[in-house]
Amino acid sequence: MSADDPRLRLARAYLSRVAEPPAPALHRLVTELGAVAAADQVHRGDVPPPVSRETEARRTAFLPREDLAAAEALNARLLIPEDPDWPSWQFSSFAAAAAQGAAEAVPPLALWVRGEAPLAELVERAVAIVGSRSATPYGETIATELGIGLAELGVTVVSGAAMGIDGAAHRGAIIGNGPTVAVVACGLDIPYPAGHVGLLRRIVSHGGLILSEYPPGVQPAKHRFLVRNRLIAALGGGTVVVEAGIRSGATNTAAHTRTLGRPLMAVPGPVNSAMSVGCLALLRSGHAVPVGTAAQVIEASGRIGIDLSDTPEGPRRETDGLEPHALRVHEALPERSGLSAEEVAVESGLPLSRVRGLLPALELAGLAQRGDEGWHRLRANR
Amino acid sequence: MSADDPRLRLARAYLSRVAEPPAPALHRLVTELGAVAAADQVHRGDVPPPVSRETEARRTAFLPREDLAAAEALNARLLIPEDPDWPSWQFSSFAAAAAQGAAEAVPPLALWVRGEAPLAELVERAVAIVGSRSATPYGETIATELGIGLAELGVTVVSGAAMGIDGAAHRGAIIGNGPTVAVVACGLDIPYPAGHVGLLRRIVSHGGLILSEYPPGVQPAKHRFLVRNRLIAALGGGTVVVEAGIRSGATNTAAHTRTLGRPLMAVPGPVNSAMSVGCLALLRSGHAVPVGTAAQVIEASGRIGIDLSDTPEGPRRETDGLEPHALRVHEALPERSGLSAEEVAVESGLPLSRVRGLLPALELAGLAQRGDEGWHRLRANR
Numbered sequence: 001m002s003a004d005d006p007r008l009r010l011a012r013a014y015l016s017r018v019a020e021p022p023a024p025a026l027h028r029l030v031t032e033l034g035a036v037a038a039a040d041q042v043h044r045g046d047v048p049p050p051v052s053r054e055t056e057a058r059r060t061a062f063l064p065r066e067d068l069a070a071a072e073a074l075n076a077r078l079l080i081p082e083d084p085d086w087p088s089w090q091f092s093s094f095a096a097a098a099a100q101g102a103a104e105a106v107p108p109l110a111l112w113v114r115g116e117a118p119l120a121e122l123v124e125r126a127v128a129i130v131g132s133r134s135a136t137p138y139g140e141t142i143a144t145e146l147g148i149g150l151a152e153l154g155v156t157v158v159s160g161a162a163m164g165i166d167g168a169a170h171r172g173a174i175i176g177n178g179p180t181v182a183v184v185a186c187g188l189d190i191p192y193p194a195g196h197v198g199l200l201r202r203i204v205s206h207g208g209l210i211l212s213e214y215p216p217g218v219q220p221a222k223h224r225f226l227v228r229n230r231l232i233a234a235l236g237g238g239t240v241v242v243e244a245g246i247r248s249g250a251t252n253t254a255a256h257t258r259t260l261g262r263p264l265m266a267v268p269g270p271v272n273s274a275m276s277v278g279c280l281a282l283l284r285s286g287h288a289v290p291v292g293t294a295a296q297v298i299e300a301s302g303r304i305g306i307d308l309s310d311t312p313e314g315p316r317r318e319t320d321g322l323e324p325h326a327l328r329v330h331e332a333l334p335e336r337s338g339l340s341a342e343e344v345a346v347e348s349g350l351p352l353s354r355v356r357g358l359l360p361a362l363e364l365a366g367l368a369q370r371g372d373e374g375w376h377r378l379r380a381n382r
Numbered sequence: 383m384s385a386d387d388p389r390l391r392l393a394r395a396y397l398s399r400v401a402e403p404p405a406p407a408l409h410r411l412v413t414e415l416g417a418v419a420a421a422d423q424v425h426r427g428d429v430p431p432p433v434s435r436e437t438e439a440r441r442t443a444f445l446p447r448e449d450l451a452a453a454e455a456l457n458a459r460l461l462i463p464e465d466p467d468w469p470s471w472q473f474s475s476f477a478a479a480a481a482q483g484a485a486e487a488v489p490p491l492a493l494w495v496r497g498e499a500p501l502a503e504l505v506e507r508a509v510a511i512v513g514s515r516s517a518t519p520y521g522e523t524i525a526t527e528l529g530i531g532l533a534e535l536g537v538t539v540v541s542g543a544a545m546g547i548d549g550a551a552h553r554g555a556i557i558g559n560g561p562t563v564a565v566v567a568c569g570l571d572i573p574y575p576a577g578h579v580g581l582l583r584r585i586v587s588h589g590g591l592i593l594s595e596y597p598p599g600v601q602p603a604k605h606r607f608l609v610r611n612r613l614i615a616a617l618g619g620g621t622v623v624v625e626a627g628i629r630s631g632a633t634n635t636a637a638h639t640r641t642l643g644r645p646l647m648a649v650p651g652p653v654n655s656a657m658s659v660g661c662l663a664l665l666r667s668g669h670a671v672p673v674g675t676a677a678q679v680i681e682a683s684g685r686i687g688i689d690l691s692d693t694p695e696g697p698r699r700e701t702d703g704l705e706p707h708a709l710r711v712h713e714a715l716p717e718r719s720g721l722s723a724e725e726v727a728v729e730s731g732l733p734l735s736r737v738r739g740l741l742p743a744l745e746l747a748g749l750a751q752r753g754d755e756g757w758h759r760l761r762a763n764r
Contacts, residue, residue, distance in 0.1 A: 142654065268662060270650075271524060271675070272674070276650070280650060283650065283665070283672045284671070289666070290662060290666050292653030
């Protein structure tokens with residue numbers, strides 16, 4: 001069935017409300033039968049008990065057509081796994097984690113989205129920045145600086161739009177002129193948090209996205225924040241905890257990050273600050289790597305594969321740290337004159353979005369430079 | 383030759399000035415011939431070229447008898463390896479490091495000492511706390527708190543008496559009512575640093591020690607601080623770097639600590655503080671463990687062998703974390719009534735100083751309690 005078939009989107013809209021996420025049994029049924037047949041059986045009540053337990057309460061209580069209309073009125077849309085910009089690679093980690101027994105490791109059945117940008121491309125190089133709502137000025141400063149630095153290096157900042165660290169990270173990304181993705185824990189029509197209504201608007205107007213697993217009208221609730229956190233962890237190539245009390249939502253996101261096998265980072269802070277206690281615990285446990293700058297975050301999250309460390313051991317070739325894609329881009333660059341990113345994409349055979357992500361990283365690593373005539377290769381001085 | 387033989391102390395006094403430490407060739411000669419014969423040959427100029435290079439300039443330029451008299455006038459003494467309170471165990475690490483190629487890993491030929499306490503006993507449970515002279519209020523607060531906490535847990539604080547972190551650590555130990563050891567980089571008669579003359583006096587009057595490898599009159603110098611740092615690292619069971627710039631004396635002490643195979647710890651701080659950059663680098667390299675409290679320092683330095691971590695994995699016996707000596711003390715304790723530390727020493731067959739160190743640690747671990755009638759065993763509730 002094509003993603004353009006309206007029955008598919010309608011079925012996914014239905015599925016996104018009929019069960020409270022994460023709904024592992026319903027997800028299995030959808031994987032088995034496809035969304036349309038699964039939605040139909042759920043609606044009729046013709047499902048095995050595990051699915052029934054997840055869906056019985058709401059199965060005839062609403063009309064998905066109204067949800068889609070409400071979303072349209074909000075300038076929002078329903079993104080479904082059958083769409084090309086669904087972040088399949090990112091969400092595939094849930095299956096691996098579930099296979100190892102993580103019961104909550106269930107991908108969303110659909111995502112309600114505000115903003116025009118293609119999600120899959122935005123999160124191709126992305127880092128989650130999370131932290132306490134009651135952040136200190138220190139924490140907010142660092143979150144903003146990390147947001148700016150990552151944006152300037154072409155990395156998308158993913159966070160939860162909460163007060164404190166989340167907001168500072170989104171703001172930093174906007175300052176750094178990069179798209180940022182906010183995953184919220186309520187319907188897109190709910191003005192939450194009230195203090196961030198303006199920020200949410202700016203996120204969208206600056207090329208970013210607001211995502212929610214919840215259809216319009218769904219109110220934020222404590223368990224929804226925790227469930228939402230798994231999506232933040234999944235959409236980031238790694239997670240940075242900037243400030244966290246000893247038991248905070250951020251340490252919950254950290255746990256999801258570990259479950260999904262993603263790199264976990266923590267920003268050290270004053271050991272006598274209650275807001276740094278959670279970070280210290282993550283560092284002491286050995287589960288998180290200490291980071292203080294955007295370059296260190298990229299190095300630790302490792303997604304882009306360029307080793308930015310300035311302490312190579314022993315003699316090494318300048319391109320030793322490059323992962324295959326970065327190496328292909330590097331090799332596509334001329335030594336003199338210059339190429340546009342589009343020409344490099346043609347030359348390297350890699351998608352333009354990937355090339356656009358890798359070129360600034362190569363520049364940072366001292367292996368490429370943007371001149372008046374475009375990009376050319378640099379011989380790094382090691 | 384007995385340590386009481388005056389020729390021995392005179393020879394060591396001579397050796398302590400004739401070469402600028404560390405003097406590996408002279409040290410080898412002394413190990414080979416003994417101090418008296420070695421001093422005699424050096425004085426006559428009858429030594430192989432490596433030793434001659436280290437000693438020729440000063441071999442007849444002074445009278446060691448005057449140095450000993452000057453020390454006596456200062457209420458100081460010369461501690462020599464033949465004395466029972468020489469910290470042989472601590473300095474034995476130098477031989478191991480030298481065997482692995484560390485050229486500077488040379489123990490002192492003697493130590494000039496102010497204070498009455500027996501050095502070997504003081505450093506049986508000791509931690510070095512070091513850091514920047516231009517510390518921030520944050521760093522000084524943490525250094526003081528660590529000093530207090532370690533002293534209260536019966537751990538001796540070793541440091542360098544410098545302004546900033548060193549001074550704060552010594553002061554903390556004094557507040558915590560524990561002995562503290564300052565290793566200085568000049569003669570004991572030199573009032574250095576000028577701002578710490580009162581602190582140095584208090585260290586001694588509170589049962590601590592001032593140590594120097596340098597005889598009276600020797601001025602502080604940059605290379606002497608670096609050479610001195612190896613003694614701080616050797617006398618601590620582990621080293622905590624509280625604050626450090628990217629290249630500071632503290633990172634030099636950290637390097638010595640690693641060379642000697644001792645646990646290295648660093649206190650995290652604000653990542654945007656220049657004084658925490660050195661600590662962040664140590665943490666990011668993986669060479670240092672992050673610590674924020676005295677209990678975490680003891681856990682990480684591991685000398686006393688009791689695991690203070692409150693997150694045991696899986697079922698475990700209450701005494702699983704105890705190293706052999708601690709276990710012997712624990713087993714020597716009665717379940718009812720009580721024993722004095724002296725009686726526990728008899729019962730366990732361990733030196734009283736060791737028992738005195740381990741009992742408070744067992745108490746902290748919830749495995750022992752001091753009552754009106756003395757010490758008794760506790761069954762910890764895990």
